[in-house]
Amino acid sequence: MNHDHILLAHGGGGRLSHQLITQEILTRFGSGPLASLPDAAALELDSSRIRFTTDGFVVQPLEFPGGNIGDLAVHGTVNDLAVSGARPRWLSLGLILEEGLPLTLLRRVLDSVQRAAADCGVIVATGDTKVVRRGQCDGLYITSSGIGEALPGFDLRLDRILPGDRILVSGPLGDHGAAILAAREGFENFHTPVSDSRPVHRLVEGVASLAWGIRFMRDPTRGGLATVLNEMTTGQDFGMLIRARELPFSPGTAALAEMMGLDLLHVASEGCLVMVCAAEVAEAILEFWRTLPEGEKARAIGVVTADQAGRVILESAIGGLRVVDVPSGELLPRIC
Amino acid sequence: MNHDHILLAHGGGGRLSHQLITQEILTRFGSGPLASLPDAAALELDSSRIRFTTDGFVVQPLEFPGGNIGDLAVHGTVNDLAVSGARPRWLSLGLILEEGLPLTLLRRVLDSVQRAAADCGVIVATGDTKVVRRGQCDGLYITSSGIGEALPGFDLRLDRILPGDRILVSGPLGDHGAAILAAREGFENFHTPVSDSRPVHRLVEGVASLAWGIRFMRDPTRGGLATVLNEMTTGQDFGMLIRARELPFSPGTAALAEMMGLDLLHVASEGCLVMVCAAEVAEAILEFWRTLPEGEKARAIGVVTADQAGRVILESAIGGLRVVDVPSGELLPRIC
Numbered sequence: 001m002n003h004d005h006i007l008l009a010h011g012g013g014g015r016l017s018h019q020l021i022t023q024e025i026l027t028r029f030g031s032g033p034l035a036s037l038p039d040a041a042a043l044e045l046d047s048s049r050i051r052f053t054t055d056g057f058v059v060q061p062l063e064f065p066g067g068n069i070g071d072l073a074v075h076g077t078v079n080d081l082a083v084s085g086a087r088p089r090w091l092s093l094g095l096i097l098e099e100g101l102p103l104t105l106l107r108r109v110l111d112s113v114q115r116a117a118a119d120c121g122v123i124v125a126t127g128d129t130k131v132v133r134r135g136q137c138d139g140l141y142i143t144s145s146g147i148g149e150a151l152p153g154f155d156l157r158l159d160r161i162l163p164g165d166r167i168l169v170s171g172p173l174g175d176h177g178a179a180i181l182a183a184r185e186g187f188e189n190f191h192t193p194v195s196d197s198r199p200v201h202r203l204v205e206g207v208a209s210l211a212w213g214i215r216f217m218r219d220p221t222r223g224g225l226a227t228v229l230n231e232m233t234t235g236q237d238f239g240m241l242i243r244a245r246e247l248p249f250s251p252g253t254a255a256l257a258e259m260m261g262l263d264l265l266h267v268a269s270e271g272c273l274v275m276v277c278a279a280e281v282a283e284a285i286l287e288f289w290r291t292l293p294e295g296e297k298a299r300a301i302g303v304v305t306a307d308q309a310g311r312v313i314l315e316s317a318i319g320g321l322r323v324v325d326v327p328s329g330e331l332l333p334r335i336c
Numbered sequence: 337m338n339h340d341h342i343l344l345a346h347g348g349g350g351r352l353s354h355q356l357i358t359q360e361i362l363t364r365f366g367s368g369p370l371a372s373l374p375d376a377a378a379l380e381l382d383s384s385r386i387r388f389t390t391d392g393f394v395v396q397p398l399e400f401p402g403g404n405i406g407d408l409a410v411h412g413t414v415n416d417l418a419v420s421g422a423r424p425r426w427l428s429l430g431l432i433l434e435e436g437l438p439l440t441l442l443r444r445v446l447d448s449v450q451r452a453a454a455d456c457g458v459i460v461a462t463g464d465t466k467v468v469r470r471g472q473c474d475g476l477y478i479t480s481s482g483i484g485e486a487l488p489g490f491d492l493r494l495d496r497i498l499p500g501d502r503i504l505v506s507g508p509l510g511d512h513g514a515a516i517l518a519a520r521e522g523f524e525n526f527h528t529p530v531s532d533s534r535p536v537h538r539l540v541e542g543v544a545s546l547a548w549g550i551r552f553m554r555d556p557t558r559g560g561l562a563t564v565l566n567e568m569t570t571g572q573d574f575g576m577l578i579r580a581r582e583l584p585f586s587p588g589t590a591a592l593a594e595m596m597g598l599d600l601l602h603v604a605s606e607g608c609l610v611m612v613c614a615a616e617v618a619e620a621i622l623e624f625w626r627t628l629p630e631g632e633k634a635r636a637i638g639v640v641t642a643d644q645a646g647r648v649i650l651e652s653a654i655g656g657l658r659v660v661d662v663p664s665g666e667l668l669p670r671i672c
Contacts, residue, residue, distance in 0.1 A: 008669050011669065012558070012559075012663070012668075012669060013557075013558025013559035013563060013604075013663070014559055014563070014662055014663040015662060015663075017558075017559075018662075033388075038420055039389060039415075039416040039417075039419050039420050039554065039555070040387035040388060040389035040416050040417050040419075040420035040422060040482070040484065041387065041388045041389065042385070042386075042387060042420070042486070043385075043386050043387070043388055044384060044385060045381065045384040045385075045386060046384070048380060048381040048382070048384065049378070049379075049380060049381075050378075050379050050381060050386075050483075051376035051377065051378060051379070052369075052376060052377045052379055052426055052428065052461050052462050052483060053375060053376035053377070053428075053462050054428035054429070054430045054462050054463060054464050054479075054481060055430070055464045056430045056431070056432055056464045056465075056466040056479065057466075058432060058466045058468050058472075079375075080375040080376050081375075081376050083375050083376075084374055084375050084376035084378070086376060090388060092388065092389075092390035092481045093390070094390045094391070094392045094430070094479040094481070095392070096392055096394060096432075096477055096479075125388050126388050126389050126390050126481075127390060128390050128391045128392045128479070129392075130392040130393075130394045130670075131669070132394050132474060132669070132670060133669070135471055136394075136473065136474040137472065137473060137474075138468065138472040138473075141432055141477070143390075143392065143430040143432075143464070143479030145390060145428045145430070145462075145481035146376070147386075147388060147483065148376065150378070218375065219375070221349070222348070222349025222353075223348075223349035223350055223353075227349060227350070268349075326350055326351060326354075327348070327349070327350040327351075332348075333344050333347065333348060333467070333468070333469070334466075334468060
């Protein structure tokens, strides 16, 4: 019997659950540790130092210019491992499905998970699928956890940041948030923003030989660049100065921000790396990043300062200074 | 400013999110790798052989006799690691909260997570919190992943099961499902079923010296004992015979099943271990189990047979035989 939509029975643990797992999960992810559907995947590590992360994805719409909730979950999890100085290895895939979800949509999302995982060199090692009634979910939620192995040489700590260090970003800011907003509001023109949903692990692994000069990394998702820079400086004895004329923005994202009065420093990216590093290694890192598609628009956007301790300061295009604050509440719910 | 209920802004990545994490998460789980809220937790392993699992929890009601969604998530994840022959070490805690969720309820759930994790000797190492609008979730969903370290000596494989092996269960069957059902239907009397939500890892670690004789383990959650035994036998060259008079049931659960016409072989437990082991070690394992509260009602319920290959057969109290099948669809949605 064939069904076009998810039924409650697909989550009941009986035959229909089994069919869903066999036909939709095992066909895509069943060649590795998932093959026998064990209670837990058996994994063999090369290192005893691992990194462990988790993220929930509730983005709406489920599909948007530049990606969907499936690749977003893979990239979000891979990126959390990468910015902690680890090589991403294994992911879990926890699905909560709403009764009535079209199977074609689920298949597109799972195809994206499969492609993104392959592209990142990670294996979906374990998973779980639950189904809830109509009106108890909004289509599909994903919670993904990831395990990575620590890359030798990285020692990422805020207390290694020093005045004179450089602040780098690997690409344009705010593209993901702008794409979600535009998709929700129905904006479409030749400059429609496109999500930057993509992995940053190659940007990290490729500069591992310079790890001694890398102090700290983050990916500016919810809350944007303003939030991650404030998280780095609050309570510290250094400040940060960033320069508006160095901040990279995509044309469509900048146009949308202007039209809607958005501060793009508060808007999420999903494929951007923010790095604080010693001045001596900054140019070499930028040079390498620019050889990769995901880093071709990389820029040095500012410096760590001895004054303005605990604060992030923005120098405007005409030289004015203002404090960059953290957004206080919800900018845009369900962005990721 | 104080809030009594979850607001959308608690999930926006700004100040209110930070407050929620600081006040509700860090106060309970902030002493270990979560302390600095890194993108990924840094963990140091003793073994290079790990187990990795994930489970989503969407149980309704969120609180029930014997537990709530918080300890259920911890026990479910711990148990998946335990039955794969691992010592549970670290958990992730992925929360999806519905706007309007009472903070007092969230606190009770998080208190339960904290207590259950401490009791199981596992550390909540990483987490994530999302908030969705009213009507896009049903109060609170939890997705938890777990990492365990493989216990030496265990080699758990279906192809090690042999005719003559014994089938053991560590306690009464179906108590969790019966408790959820009774709570939903509003049944209450002096025999109200109580969930068996509890960890089984001590039952595993305590018999590690007999691991050579242990073939396979599972915990009979969704789909109950019937499902896990069928998963073990389907397509194999052995069968299983279980005896009705040996199956342990709690009085309240048995009474509810009789009243509602439930087949308790299909009803979920959340703190029960099903083990297939060599006959030589069965008595020693039962003897040890019965020294622990979670194993005091342990029983040998049947044997692996050379005939009836691929099938699970139930011998009734009066000696009749019937095939035990897998439930075909939804018995009870959102049981875990």
